Structure formats: structure tokens, C-alpha cells
């Protein structure tokens with residue numbers, strides 16, 4: 173494979189920038205700009221020296237990782253230079269002139285997978301770690317990187333291999349009795365595997381909410397206090413609050429973290445009939461947000477008997493302005509004051525409880541990746557087909573659907589993934605990773 177290079181640190185100026193070079197000519201190309209490497213270098217030892225290219229001089233560190241003991245499994249040199257973005261870009265351009273090619277998104281990780289340094293689900297763990305913006309996302313990414321999914325998949329694949337071996341034995345000695353007993357056993361064992369997969373799939377709802385953040389929409393009549401509530405939830409004055417009904421027009425989006433989970437919160441225009449074109453457009457947006465919400469906080473002014481008509485599967489009916497009134501109607505789920513901050517933490521807890529399964533969250537090993545979820549569902553279907561065929565089909569037919577299940581699981585780790593799938597996955601990565 174050709175030699176690739178890229179800036180591996182973030183775009184912008186910082187203390188240090190890291191330029192990564194990977195491939196057969198990594199050391200040769202790096203030596204052209206960092207002469208000290210020409211004298212020979214021990215793998216994994218930092219070398220301090222002068223970086224020199226195109227009339228530019230900098231003091232830098234070079235690290236050499238000899239194949240196959242590197243991230244990509246190839247010869248890798250990492251140059252740690254001073255972190256000017258223009259400086260780093262100029263160096264990369266120079267390295268390209270020397271024969272390296274600019275790496276594509278995720279190409280270092282893709283090479284690591286292709287060279288057998290890690291499987292796809294672990295690489296997906298790395299990208300999740302990089303993209304995490306909540307503690308639970310960090311934990312989910314770490315678990316993938318630590319091989320949580322790999323072990324789960326291998327476990328089931330091993331069981332499938334055992335079943336297929338038994339089938340082969342029965343096929344080699346095809347007396348009727350053995351065939352019947354074997355089919356029964358296959359059905360029972362597949363059922364156990366289906367249960368294991370179902371257990372895992374039952375973590376997907378919470379897992380996806382953790383991965384994407386929980387979409388919380390604040391909705392209600394004008395002046396109910398939605399924007400005041402947004403500001404309270406965030407802990408700073410983000411949205412405009414006035415006593416004029418119809419203050420918020422466009423949706424306002426922000427997020428907060430609660431108990432390690434990211435909540436994406438949307439403040440919307442108050443719902444009412446209006447001839448104002450700008451306000452109606454805002455109300456239309458509010459309706460769309462409500463239809464996409466994971467949970468709708470229906471905010472009502474407790475001093476006013478009017479209630480908005482909001483259809484949503486998951487909603488909390490909240491009485492606001494409880495500081496102004498003693499008798500709160502009993503059908504409210506909670507009474508708060510967006511002005512004084514009363515019960516805001518309780519509301520956060522209620523939103524959490526009505527969306528996140530904390531048992532699943534604490535368990536740590538939940539599904540966060542739609543690709544994994546879809547593949548597990550397909551493997552499950554193949555197992556169900558096998559179970560259904562056990563009473564009617566011949567043993568060699570069972571082997572076909574068992575193999576399908578095995579292959580679907582193999583796509584999760586990359587063992588059975590084709591090049592197109594691999595390219596799609598790594599296109600989600602950032603440059604230099």
C-alpha cells in the first residue's frame with residue numbers, strides 16, 4: 173500500500189500538532205524533513221531534533237513505530253511539531269511532494285482493520301470516543317474499543333460453529349433417529365442464542381438515546397414560560413424572555429448533560445392561531461419538533477386553565493409559575509417555577525426517568541450503533557428461520573440459515589464485511605484518524 177500522511181490533531185492553532193505518516197516509505201519520507209532520523213532510529217523512542225523543509229525550521233519530536241507494531245500495522249512516523257495550523261499544512265504539502273499521499277477520512281483506522289490490528293467494531297469505538305460529548309457516550313465508546321462487541325459476537329459465532337459441527341456429524345450418519353434428535357437440539361440451542369441477542373437488543377433504545385442525545389422539546393401556549401425554562405435547564409440566559417406572548421419564533425436548540433447523558437433541548441414558539449406569517453412559520457416548526465421528540469415537556473401556566481392540545485407518545489405535563497399559586501391542578505406530573513428555579517432538578521430527573529433505562533445505562537454494555545443493531549436483527553431472523561425449519565426441513569437446509577446468522581454477525585466485526593461496507597464506515601471518521 174502507498175504511504176499516506178495527514179495532520180492528526182484538530183484544525184486550528186495549538187501548542188503541538190501531530191503529523192502522521194504511514195506506509196512503506198514513512199521513514200524515508202520523514203527523514204527528508206527530519207535529518208536526525210537518517211542516522212538510524214529505535215522504534216518507539218522519541219527523537220528530538222530539527223525539522224527542516226522548504227526554508228522553514230522548527231524544533232520537533234519524531235516517533236517511529238516499526239511495522240507491524242504500530243496503529244496501522246505499517247511503518248509509521250509521527251512528527252510532533254509546533255502547533256501552527258499553517259505550519260502543519262505546509263509540512264503536509266511538502267510530504268506530499270516527497271511522495272506521500274494525503275490520507276482519506278479514517279484511512280489510518282481502515283488500514284489498521286485491513287492489516288488485522290483491530291476489528292471494525294473496535295474502530296467504531298475509537299470514532300465514538302472521539303465524537304463523545306457525554307460521559308455515557310465515552311463509556312459506550314470505551315466498551316466498544318475494549319472489545320465488548322467483539323466478544324459478544326465471537327461468543328455467539330462459536331456456539332453456531334458447534335451447532336454446525338454437530339449437524340455435519342448427523343449428515344454423515346443419516347439414520348432417521350439421529351436426524352430428528354439433532355434437529356430438536358438445534359432448535360433449542362438456537363432459541364438460547366435468540367434470547368442472548370434479544371437481551372442485547374433490549375439495550376438499543378437507551379443505547380441510541382445515549383449515542384444521539386435525548387431530544388427534549390419544550391412546547392406550550394405563548395407565555396407559559398418555555399424560554400425561561402430553557403434558561404433554567406441550561407443554567408444561563410440563552411433565550412429571550414419577555415412578558416409579550418409570541419416572543420420566541422424560531423426554534424432555539426441547546427443541550428445539557430444530566431447523570432452522564434446528553435439532552436438536546438429545543439425551545440419552540442408558543443402554539444396559538446395567528447395571522448402573523450413569521451410566527452406561524454415558527455409554530456409550524458414547533459409542530460415538527462414535537463413530532464420528532466423523544467419526549468415533549470408540555471409547559472402550562474398554572475394560573476391559567478387553558479391547556480395546549482399536544483399529541484405525543486411520551487410527554488410530561490408541567491405546571492409552571494407555581495410561585496404564583498398554591499393550588500396546583502392534580503393532573504400535572506410536576507409543578508415548577510422557571511422563575512425561581514423551584515423543582516428544576518426534579519424535572520430533569522423526571523425527563524431522565526421517562527426516557528433512559530438506568531439499569532441498562534449502569535450495565536454499561538449497551539448497543540449504540542444502528543449498524544450493529546440491524547445486523548443483530550438480521551442474525552436473529554436467520555436463527556428464527558432455522559428454528560422454524562427444524563420440524564420441516566432437512567438438516568442440510570438448517571446449515572444454510574445457520575451460516576447466514578454467522579455471516580451477519582461477522583459483518584459487525586468486519587470478518588464478513590465487503591469493501592463497500594468498510595469504505596462507508598471509515599468515511600464517518602475524521603481526517604488523520
Ligand SMILES: Nc1nc2c(ncn2[C@@H]2O[C@H](COP(=O)(O)OP(=O)(O)OP(=O)(O)O)[C@@H](O)[C@H]2O)c(=O)[nH]1
Nearest residue numbers: 394395396397398399400418419420442493510511
Ligand atoms: N412568576 C413567574 N413568572 C414566570 C415564570 N416563568 C416565566 N415567567 C414569566 O412569564 C413571561 C413569559 O415567559 P417566557 O419564558 O418568555 O414564555 P414563553 O413560553 O417562552 O413565551 P413565548 O416565547 O411567547 O411562547 C415572562 O414575563 C417570564 O418572566 C414563573 O415560573 N413564575
Ligand SMILES: [Mg+2]
Nearest residue numbers: 398399419420
Ligand atoms: Mg419563548
